Amino acid sequence: MHEYSIAYDIYATARKAALEHQAIQVKRIFIDIGEMAMVNPDQVEFLFHAIAEDDPFFKGVTLETNTITPVVKCSCGYEGTTLYVCPVCGALPELVRGKEVLVSNIEVEVA
Numbered sequence: 001m002h003e004y005s006i007a008y009d010i011y012a013t014a015r016k017a018a019l020e021h022q023a024i025q026v027k028r029i030f031i032d033i034g035e036m037a038m039v040n041p042d043q044v045e046f047l048f049h050a051i052a053e054d055d056p057f058f059k060g061v062t063l064e065t066n067t068i069t070p071v072v073k074c075s076c077g078y079e080g081t082t083l084y085v086c087p088v089c090g091a092l093p094e095l096v097r098g099k100e101v102l103v104s105n106i107e108v109e110v111a
């Protein structure tokens with residue numbers, strides 16, 4: 001299950017960051033989800049809460065997901081949001097943004 005491993009990753013990343021910053025509580029986690037990542041943000045959020053539920057670190061935590069618009073880059077120099085065919089030369093451009101799922105920021109409470 002794709003979404004489950006992503007949700008678990010977010011949990012593990014946030015927990016590690018919180019420990020590194022001597023936090024007592026994780027308040028908010030900001031996540032970038034690329035439109036091309038083929039991930040359902042609602043499902044990730046649901047699974048994240050299921051995973052973090054029993055962890056006192058994450059009591060009352062909220063998840064803020066931000067959808068990232070895909071951006072491509074072509075060998076001819078074109079860069080933009082036309083995904084499958086380069087509008088300049090007709091080649092298949094490379095996806096440079098929009099496939100990622102990552103934690104962009106974490107808000108914690110420090111003792």
Ligand SMILES: [Zn+2]
Nearest residue numbers: 074076086089
């Ligand atoms: Zn091109």
